[in-house]
Amino acid sequence: MAYFDIDGKAYIVGSSAGRPTNPAWVANLRANPHVEVEIGANPKASAIAVELPRAERDRVFDIVKQRAPGFAEYEAATDRVIPVFEIQLA
Template sequence: MPTDRQLKTVNTIHRAVMKFSGGILGTTFKGMPTIKLTTIGRKSGRAHTVVLTAPIIDGDTIVIVASRGGDPTDPAWLHNLRANPAVRVARGQGPDLPMTAHVLSPAERDTLWPEVIAAHPGYADYQAMTTRTIPLITLRPRTDPR
């Protein structure tokens, strides 16, 4: 499993590549689109941005996976969006858009999980590596753009 430091370093490099290439590079990873997700820290109150893959994008709805590479612990960004589901999301060269995050219930997750695996089978490997059930999250446009 990658350490927190390794994950943060890779994420920082990925964001820099996207920024300095003007969004030309780094907008896909392993055949999936990437997004920049900005959450508000549940303890710090500061904005935190991570680059994540989005195995499913259906219209304005984006599905992300809190896999953390099959690690036994949830990623920090998941704790942040559970505390405050008002997030900002940027795709490709686009602007940050206000969105609302929804952590799927077990039943909702079970319904959507086969689609996630069909889109990117590697997530099944991540699930097999951990005893926790890897959460799925939907991101949808926020009607209140605060």
């Protein structure tokens, strides 16, 4: 899964390419936020996926859209708020 490094933090975005529903992994993370990740060349590590509150989500998602303009198209294609999670190493 792709992630965005913003201010030294890793974020993942549940865009589902603008579909009307979240990708299944969003429900999985909401139910159990404990994950194993491999970020860059780092070895696999335990982490927690923390869904961002709306104001922080909006700030981070604006940066995501600047870096990857396709996400603005996904946002325009759906009525839902596209969730953003920060991956925090445990």
